[in-house]
Amino acid sequence: MTTEGERVNSLMSLLKRRGMIFPAFSIHGGVAGLFDYGPVGGRLLRKVQQEWREHWLSKGNIVEIDSPTITPDSVLAASGHISAFNDHASECNACNAIFRSDHLVEEFHQNPDSLSGPDLDAILTTNNVACPSCKESDWLASRPMNLMFGTRIGATRGGRQAYMRPETAQGMFLTYPMIQRHFRNRLPFGAIQVGKGYRNEISPRQGMIRQREFNMAELEYFIDPETDASHDFTKWDGIEFNLIPDPAGGQQNETKMGISAALNENIIRHPTVAFFMAETFDFLINIGANPEKIRFRQHESDEMAHYATDCWDLEMLGSYGWIECVGIAHRGCYDLGAHEEATNSKELRAWREFAEPIEIDKEVAAAVGAVIGPAFRQQAGLVTQALSELNDLPSAFPFDLNLSDGTTVSIEENMVEIKRVQETIRGEWFLPHVVEPAFGLDRIIWHILDHGYEMTEKEGEEYLILHLTESVAPYEVVVLPLFEKDGMDEVANQIQRDLLKLNGIGVYYDGSKSIGRRYARADEIGVPWAITVDHTTIEDGTVTIRRRDDQLQIRISQDDLAQHLQNGTLGSLY
């Protein structure tokens, strides 16, 4: 019986020993929260990223973009990250406990998030706020703790403040105009980005679960909130999802439920959110996650960002317990709206054509600038505005006009020109809503390694196997000469060269040490197929194929091997 802790250590040793994933910069002492993907892990990461890309790009209305990681501060100020990631911490002088300062002063201030350090300290002192831990009221000066890595753009003095992006999402929001143009302005559409994100964590823990630089993959899906968002869920008929709904919705506990049932009962509040939950589930199953170890947990109302209307975490069960690996959030129009407000850009909106165009045919009193100007001087602008907002035209002159500054002026006949305005309003500009599935790839990779990790025994010896699916296995196949003599090594080398010509197939050669040992090494990095070249190969060209998961071997010709490998149908031969 191994404990979870032993299992984690055993897996981490394996990952390091076999060049998968290991702490970075270790010969310089190491840096917490930074990891290398090695010669084997690099392939794993790339394949997971590629599976993820294909999963979404194959929907047809989703494109991939790639944005800079260095981001000027104004972008992150608009998105809310600078205030959200610039919290202050206060330390209790009596017991050394640390708390977020804004949380401590919550009941004494409306918007503590906006306060400066000295303001926070003043509130702590004047209100004698007690330490939640030891009840004393003896606070050290608060310190800012910025979770973003800062940098400056420009090599000389001065320059512009910038940060390493804490998420990739801003790239999709800021390139929205180009994405919209690409799709000929037709919602819904989405954009994905795979790349690094950075958070200067106070104390990274739990191996590669919380890192300072990490691989993210995010999708922003833009929809018209007034268009019917229903999806076809028949694909998931019969699949039960593990759901933990927000207790505020009435449902208390974890339940198993079909995706459309959850939607019909309004547990999932939006069809597009439900759709992406189900698609995300499919993606994880495709790369080998265990469906029993996946659940969705709905954010409680007070946990949710204020602009979000529904938010679900996908959690995966592994040696660290249930860990959030994907967040699927309905973000409303918050992000596009925030950038619009910060920049006054008119490009972040979508056009919605009305079913029936609105015909306008009315008479208006247009201001005659040449008269209004000299007559009202500073107030001329207000007068012009008030005239344009006039709904009922005056029946006679002069008439009184109320201005927005509270004063009333008298309008003479020569000050206005009665005009007939005819126009057709065919639609309106609006801020699209966004559904955002955000994936932490390193966490997902950890969990598929964890789910696939088998510690077993073979003839009394510990035997380790990584059961990775072919879609993400770092190498699809290894070629092994039974012995490196009698021409078997030349044939094996030739087979490796031939198989490497196949698209997307990773092949390595191993001729070192006994055949059993080489099978064992391949099992440890999750190679699903081992090709062995033996004496029969020299005679008739056939090779044996060993399946990792049950170690069964069959013999086929080299041509068939190439065919089946390329088509991914080797399993059908068994």
Place this chain on the structure above:
RNA sequence: GCGAGCGUAGUGUAGCGGUUAUCACCGAGCGUUGCCAACGCUUGAACCCGGAUUCAAAUUCCGGCGCUCGCACCA
């Protein structure tokens, strides 16, 4: 950030004032072997970093860095 424990070959470890730093797996080479970590021979590889105490430090002390756990923070 605080507190506790820990840091020895690629991995897992023994040693806890004086050893040529233990053992196993591991890796490389050669030989043998007709398919699942075989065997034999040869060989490779470590005391986290810096300072102090001492005739002598992997071992004791101090500082740093890192790891694990708890608290806090974070998702």
